[in-house]
Amino acid sequence: MPELAEVEYYRKLWTPGLGDTVTGVRLHPKAAVFRGVDPAQIKRQLTGATLLSSEAAAKQMLFRLAAADTAPLWLGIHLGMTGELSAQPTGYEPKKADHLVLDQARRTLVFSDFRMFGRVQFATGDKPPAWWTQIAPAILSPAFTVGAVAAFLQRRTRTAIKPVLLMQERFPGIGNWMADEILWSAGIHPRRPAGSLTPAEIKILHRETRRVCREAIKYVGRELHGLPQSWLFHHRWEDGGKCPKTGVPLVREEIGGRTTCWSPGRQKL
DNA sequence: TCCTATGTTGTATG
DNA sequence: ACATACAACATAGG
Numbered sequence: 001m002p003e004l005a006e007v008e009y010y011r012k013l014w015t016p017g018l019g020d021t022v023t024g025v026r027l028h029p030k031a032a033v034f035r036g037v038d039p040a041q042i043k044r045q046l047t048g049a050t051l052l053s054s055e056a057a058a059k060q061m062l063f064r065l066a067a068a069d070t071a072p073l074w075l076g077i078h079l080g081m082t083g084e085l086s087a088q089p090t091g092y093e094p095k096k097a098d099h100l101v102l103d104q105a106r107r108t109l110v111f112s113d114f115r116m117f118g119r120v121q122f123a124t125g126d127k128p129p130a131w132w133t134q135i136a137p138a139i140l141s142p143a144f145t146v147g148a149v150a151a152f153l154q155r156r157t158r159t160a161i162k163p164v165l166l167m168q169e170r171f172p173g174i175g176n177w178m179a180d181e182i183l184w185s186a187g188i189h190p191r192r193p194a195g196s197l198t199p200a201e202i203k204i205l206h207r208e209t210r211r212v213c214r215e216a217i218k219y220v221g222r223e224l225h226g227l228p229q230s231w232l233f234h235h236r237w238e239d240g241g242k243c244p245k246t247g248v249p250l251v252r253e254e255i256g257g258r259t260t261c262w263s264p265g266r267q268k269l
Numbered sequence: 270t271c272c273t274a275t276g277t278t279g280t281a282t283g
Numbered sequence: 284a285c286a287t288a289c290a291a292c293a294t295a296g297g
Contacts, residue, residue, distance in 0.1 A: 003275055032293070059276080081276050082294080097294090115294050117276055159287070168277085175275050233275095257289070259273085 002059060002079035004139075004173025005216035009224055010085040011056045014063070017087060017102070017109050021050045022065070024103035031099040032116040033080075042075075042122045046102065049073055051109075057135045058172035061085075062128060071124045076132060077111055080118030086110045136172040139213045146206045153202065157195025161205075163256025164194045171209065177233055180261050182212045184232045184243075189267040190260045236261035 002010065025046050029039040049067035056062075065073040077085070077100075088108045094101045097114035111120070123129035137143035152170045153161075165171050165179040174182070183190050186208040188201060197205065219226040227233050232250075235241035241250045243263035252261045 006275075035292095078276085081274070115274085115276095115292090117292070119277095156286075163287095166276090177275050237274095256287095258276095 002081075002083060003175030003178050003216075004056075004059060004213060005178070005220035006224065007059050007061060007079060007173070008056045008217055009220050010079065010083075011054050011061045012221070013085045013087055014051070014054060014109050016107060017051050017104050018053060019050070020104045020106065021048065022046050022102045022104060023048075026094055026098075026101040026103070028099050033083075033099045033111075033113055033119050035119060037120060037122050042100075042120070045070070045073055045122075045124065046075070051102075051104075057132070057138060058168060059175070060132070060135065062132050064128075071126055074121075074123045074125070074129055074132065076121030076123075076129075078119045078121075080113055080115065082115040083111065083113035083118035086112070136169050138172060139174070139209060144206075144210070146203055149206045149209075150199070150202050153194040153197060158193050160191045160255050161188060161194050161197065162190035162260050163258070165209075166256070166258070173213070174209070176258050176260075177236065178212060178216065180236060181216075181232050182209050183267060184261075184263055185212060187266050189269045190255050190262050191269055232261065232263075 025043040027039050027043055045067065046065065049065040052064045052066055054061060054063045059078060061077045063075040065075065067073060088110055090107060092108040095112065098110050098112045100111040100120055102109040121131055153164065156164050162179055162183065165174055165182060166176070180190070186204045188197070188205060216227065219228065230244050232244065235244060235250060242248065243250055243266065246263060246265055248263060248265050250261050251264050252259055254260065
């Protein structure tokens, strides 16, 4: 389920383990979540290391660890479509989809992802690796300006605005439900060509993008399903779901290869 | 059996 | 070179 807001939620579930040593590592060496990395190396280097800090950016998380006689260790996790983190009691028996399990004296930290679209990254070095630093500037940072959004839309004149909002290089952390939520609250039809938005609409889109991110982090950070009922989120999948603002039945169609939900009347072509 | 799924990426095509 | 469209990845559940 993880988009920016849920990623932040899951990141914090490992917070109890900060400051503690990893006494053992259990992993599935052949799991697809380890594509591009060496699971044996991860197991070797993380064992005995101390988990120091974590941060989230876009749909990814970065965990910093320290070990004797080596440069800092960087563990990256992308939750893909079905990834989750959890902290389990000592003695936890890993389940089938628990691909990376870090044992500590007082708990066990687990990354599981049954569909395995997520991934584990790993690096050592004094500075965070490129796969982390290359993530686009956050939507809630000063770099996310109306001008930057306008310029990005201009280069995608004919593309529907919906898939444009899913492009991580400009909208890091936005996923399918957040994109629909943004367009719904901005009153913009998801099929509108990106280049057809007026300056006024771009301004609203920019404002609502930031607002949805800020509020989603606030509500979801508290509890995973903590969004208010007034959000589209709670109605978008139910058959016969109605727009929380107008009471009119919602519409669902595929746009840009993803199921898209909107409220006709509020969002016109 | 068939369809869907809160994501990314490689490849083909324009 | 750039933008766009779509299959592929792997699995569970309705």
